[in-house]
Amino acid sequence: MNDRLSARNILRRENMHLDSYNCVLCQLSLEETVTHLFLECTFEKNCCNSFNIVFGASSTFPEALPQIRSQINSHFFII
Numbered sequence: 001m002n003d004r005l006s007a008r009n010i011l012r013r014e015n016m017h018l019d020s021y022n023c024v025l026c027q028l029s030l031e032e033t034v035t036h037l038f039l040e041c042t043f044e045k046n047c048c049n050s051f052n053i054v055f056g057a058s059s060t061f062p063e064a065l066p067q068i069r070s071q072i073n074s075h076f077f078i079i
Helices: 008-013 034-040 042-050 061-072
Strands: none
16 A cells, blocks of 8 residues: 555654544554554454455455455455
């Protein structure tokens, strides 16, 4: 993703002050990163389950991305 998605860890690195850099979508108290948002977040997991999107549990984000993309099968998902 090359820092295209402004996850909270990117905003921290760019010296933007936020009250918290943790993910607001889940209760895991983990810093919001692209990997967290797409692979670890409980909200994301619930969304994937709702749409029957499955990828390897030990996948890294670059490995999971083509798996997710092939299952969504939409022109909207362009990366």
